[in-house]
Amino acid sequence: MKGFRLFRKKMLRAMGLLCAGVVMQAFEASAAIPPAPNVNFGVTPDPEYDDGIPPDIEADPLPAGARASPIFGDKASLLARHKDREQEEANKSQILPSPKKHLQWLINAGITPQLTYTAESAANPVGGLRHGSAYSAQLLMGLDFDTDRIVGLKGGTIHFYVTNRHGQNLANTAIGNNTSVQEIWGTQNTHLAEFTWNQKLFNNRLELVAGRMSGNAGAFFSSSIYCNFQSNSACGNPTMIFKDSNFTYWPASAWGGYFKAWITPKVYFEGGAFEVNPYRKRANDDGFTFSVKHATGAMAPFELAYTTNFSNDKLPRTYRIGGWYDGGDYTDPVLDANRNYAVMTGNPYATLNGRGGIFFRFDQMIWRPSMNSERGLTVFGVAMKNIAGRVAEDHFLEIGFVQTGTFKGRDKDVLGFMINDQHMSKLTIDNILVARTSAGGSRRVPRDEIMMELTYGAQISPAFRVSPNLQYIINPDQISEPFRTKNIKNTFVVGLKFTLDVLSHFNIARNPN
Numbered sequence: 001m002k003g004f005r006l007f008r009k010k011m012l013r014a015m016g017l018l019c020a021g022v023v024m025q026a027f028e029a030s031a032a033i034p035p036a037p038n039v040n041f042g043v044t045p046d047p048e049y050d051d052g053i054p055p056d057i058e059a060d061p062l063p064a065g066a067r068a069s070p071i072f073g074d075k076a077s078l079l080a081r082h083k084d085r086e087q088e089e090a091n092k093s094q095i096l097p098s099p100k101k102h103l104q105w106l107i108n109a110g111i112t113p114q115l116t117y118t119a120e121s122a123a124n125p126v127g128g129l130r131h132g133s134a135y136s137a138q139l140l141m142g143l144d145f146d147t148d149r150i151v152g153l154k155g156g157t158i159h160f161y162v163t164n165r166h167g168q169n170l171a172n173t174a175i176g177n178n179t180s181v182q183e184i185w186g187t188q189n190t191h192l193a194e195f196t197w198n199q200k201l202f203n204n205r206l207e208l209v210a211g212r213m214s215g216n217a218g219a220f221f222s223s224s225i226y227c228n229f230q231s232n233s234a235c236g237n238p239t240m241i242f243k244d245s246n247f248t249y250w251p252a253s254a255w256g257g258y259f260k261a262w263i264t265p266k267v268y269f270e271g272g273a274f275e276v277n278p279y280r281k282r283a284n285d286d287g288f289t290f291s292v293k294h295a296t297g298a299m300a301p302f303e304l305a306y307t308t309n310f311s312n313d314k315l316p317r318t319y320r321i322g323g324w325y326d327g328g329d330y331t332d333p334v335l336d337a338n339r340n341y342a343v344m345t346g347n348p349y350a351t352l353n354g355r356g357g358i359f360f361r362f363d364q365m366i367w368r369p370s371m372n373s374e375r376g377l378t379v380f381g382v383a384m385k386n387i388a389g390r391v392a393e394d395h396f397l398e399i400g401f402v403q404t405g406t407f408k409g410r411d412k413d414v415l416g417f418m419i420n421d422q423h424m425s426k427l428t429i430d431n432i433l434v435a436r437t438s439a440g441g442s443r444r445v446p447r448d449e450i451m452m453e454l455t456y457g458a459q460i461s462p463a464f465r466v467s468p469n470l471q472y473i474i475n476p477d478q479i480s481e482p483f484r485t486k487n488i489k490n491t492f493v494v495g496l497k498f499t500l501d502v503l504s505h506f507n508i509a510r511n512p513n
Contacts, residue, residue, distance in 0.1 A: 099506065110145060110150040111146070111150070112143070112146070114141065114142035114503070115140070115141055116140045116501050117137065117138070117139050117500045118138045118140075118498070118499045119135065119499075120183070120230050120497045121134070121136075121182075122134055122496075123495075124170060124175055124491050124493050124494075125492060126489075126490075126491065127175075127473070127476075127488075127490050127492055128174050128175040128489060129175065129488060130174050132170060133174075134168040134169060134174070136185040137166055137167050138164070138165045139163065139165075140161060140163050140193070141161070142160055142161035142162065143159075143160045144159055144160075145160075156198065156199045156200075157197075158196070159194050159195070160194070161192075161251075162192055162193060163187075163190070163191050163193045163250075163251040164190045165185070165187055165188050165191070166188060167182075168185075169186075175476055175488070176476060176481060176484075177473065177477050177491075178243075178477050179231075179233050179239050179449070179477070181232070181493045182230060182232065183232040185232075186252075187249075187251050187252050187281075191253070191286055192251075192253055193214065194214070194251075195212040197210055204262070205261065206260070207261075208259050209259075211256075212256075212290070214249055214252055214253050214254070214274075215274045215301065216247070216249055220270070221301070221359070222236055223363060225363050225378065225402055228402055228414050228455060228457055229400075229455055229469070230453065230467065230469050231451055233420050233451040234398065234418050234453070236249075236250065238359075238382045238398060240357075240393050243391070244357060244386050244392060245326040245357070246276040246297075246299050246328040246330060247274070247301070252280055252285075254280045255274070255275040255290075255292065256272060257272055257274075258273075259272065266307060266308055267307075268304075268307070269303070269305075271300065271302035272300065273298045276296050276297045276298055276327070276328025276329070277294055279294045295328075296329035297326075297327035297328035299326045300325045301324040302322050303322025303359075305320040314368065314371060315364070315376075317364040318362065318363050319361075319362045320362065321358075321360050322358070322359055323356060323357060323359065324356055324357055324359075325354075325388075326355050326389070329353050330352055330353070331348075331350065331351060332349045332352055332390055333390055333391065333431055335349070335350050336348060337350045337351075341431070341434045343431055343434055343482055343483075344435070344438065354388065356386075356388040356389065357386045358385055359384040361380075361381070362380060362381055363378055363380035364378065364379055366378070373405065374411070375404055375411055376403075376404055377403050379400070380418075382398040383397055386425070390425075392425060393424055393425060394423045394425045396423070398420035399418070399419060400418030400419065402414050402416040413457060413458050414456070414457040415457075416453075416454070416456075417452070417454050417455075419450065419451070419452040421448050422448065422449045428479060431482055432445050432478060432479070435482035436482065436484065438483070439483045441484070442485065444487070445487070446475035446487065448474075449473070450475060451473050451474075452472050454469065454470045454471075455467050455468070455470075456468060461504075461505070463500055463502065464498070465499045468495070468497075469495040469497065471492070471493035471495060475488075
């Protein structure tokens, strides 16, 4: 354990130095702004300074014939010497070397650094418990090691990612519901998000991944489409999977592994198993505790998929069907161990074990104006259903679209809309009803929480993306506050999401592996 703590300390220090280099480079870049173009502000230009020789050289008192002498040289040699002196001074003033050259060398050697910053702001001018605003963000630092380039082991990659999350959650501070409108919120500390070995075999037809990871670090329940949105009901996974199972969310890592086997070039099957450990979701857990003490079981997702891309389909599509079995402990939504209402007795909710569900997901491009472009309209949908266990939600439905390429010259911009329905189980409603009626409140408790979002993602530069969005919540759930006597008001949310990818900022070519 002592050796591991030393390893962790060195890795964090290395990533800290990487961040420092990037910051210093940005500082130097801001100080090295090119000179403004020549502008005449009423000053008469020097008629003698028309041959590219700086005035200080032109004005130097030189002996007769110096311009042509071998000692002083001609005007061209004097100019060259002057530029050399300027370069020497610039080299002396440079605090740190430019990271691009050295980072590109590092990547070519098989080590790819990652440094991104994602932030999400949200405010609710209408509805909720009260009006408010919140800012939440994530700094991600990491390294990818290509084992082929480093030790000659083809198809292998080691991922090491650490996150720092900070900020507040508007759902907690102002809205009152149980699903965040800022998906980046959660695990608010410096945390080991992933430390895995990814190995591809048999000409990439089989992929094996194992190590420390969150369940959604792989392909399970995810899609590149979902995180065009800011709402946690859609990004990064359909939210029901976190309400009805112990499926771990990024960056709360635990032991896990999965495989992905390509049956044909367009069909694959994947399955995995992930540790269920309530200690991995505690606020003071940093992800660096590798013990399986307190683990209560495993979560096992699986799916069969048909998927295409622009290289083999004019209108790319993905259709997935699958399910999950959660063999870990969980709490009953309404009863204590004595079969009484826990919300009234004050006793802990009863501990149960074993639950599961099934799902169908798809995304399908339906319109593409040109085969020479990736612009086009894609529709997507999700249907999830609980089939075993006593759970918080009975089913989840979602539908939406994304238009990639909007205005002329905006090929990477995205316009998107999604709407989903979280259908609460009767058990969840019973728990709220018992608490509410005991406080003299209304007996009308909606079973469906409907969340929607309209977003526009603008790719400002290769490194910087901004996504303003509008969200609306119908029937915000009050699972967290069952004694509230009235329903929470429908809520309108104004959001802003942005992401900065530092390597893209420096235009550094990444290792394709």
